[in-house]
Amino acid sequence: MCERYVVLASLHLLILSVDHTKKTFVYEGLLPLAGMHLRQIVSAISYTFEISGSMIESRLICCQNSADFDMWIRHLQHQIKMANANCPISPINNISFLVPCDEQWKKKELMRHLLCNTILKWEGKPIQHLGRIQYLTMVQVATGCTGDSKERLLLLFPEDLLFLSVDKERTAITYEGKLPLTGIQAKEKSTVLGRLQFEITGSLTEPILITCSTAEDYEKFLFHLQKPEKNLDSLSLQPPPSIPKKSWQHH
Structure with missing residues (x-):
């Protein structure tokens, strides 16, 4: 596990890290929401969910508390649904x-x-x-x-x-x-x-x-x-x- 900032946009999930010496954000990835799968990992001590898809590597995201976890699950599920509706996967x-x-x-x-x-x-x-x-x-x-x-x-x-x-x-x-x-x-x-x-x-x-x-x-x-x-x-x-x-x- 490593510390990351995750930014939810309308069609993508932006992942950033922090360079503490330079006090700047560092780009770590831009994941498309269309085709993404979300799976909750139930645990009494860990607020974790998994994201995966045909074009992205599986990642585990561990939230700091239950409130953050519930908010991410709710908003991410909604945005994935919207992204799939707006960007249907085409054979091309x-x-x-x-x-x-x-x-x-x-x-x-x-x-x-x-x-x-x-x-x-x-x-x-x-x-x-x-x-x-x-x-x-x-x-x-x-x-x-x-x-x-x-x-x-x-x-x-x-x-x-x-x-x-x-x-x-x-x-x-x-x-x-x-x-x-x-x-x-x-x-x-x-x-x-x-x-x-x-x-x-x-x-x-x-x-x-x-x-x-x-x-x-x-x-x-x-x-x-x-x-x-x-x-x-x-x-x-x-x-x-x-x-x-x-x-x-x-x-």
Whole structure:
């Protein structure tokens, strides 16, 4: 158990922690109420309930007293009911329909899905605050330490490159890491048919080999990630980027 502040909104449950040294709130998650299940855990000494759902990890929430517990149960049940009425689950939101995102309509729907639903093990500021998604596709990712290839969703934002994974059942999406664009470079490795590859290097990550499935994906990412030589001088005058909380993690 760890201390958290929970904020109930009309369609989401916001979870915050407190950094006592800086006296600030820290974002810990934004859970959609639509599709959420609530279960009371009866105990004489613990005022606890469980929340779960297809797109969120099960969590136990322990209130300080019976009054808080009763209030949360009442309001949360009501808001879950309202959220389900206003945001009915549609087959188009099912990840299995959208992955692999090999058509433009799938890419657009998956972008919308990621901005409106929970991403497991998310870290850092909300995905909605990273800016507009510039490009999205499914790639194979291999790191220098193992060489094993993993399927990943690769998202390009104005300032960050985001790595996500999809489970085998195509029911959940998990955060795998994020790299700041200012700290990485991309270079071509192979353009042989069936092996459209480029390599990402940088001071904050070991070399990452990206294999695209289509020429369009390959060209789009290289276009955005490769920096013109003329900008190198101006970039060198800027202070180095701050190290993100989780720049890269490979599972």
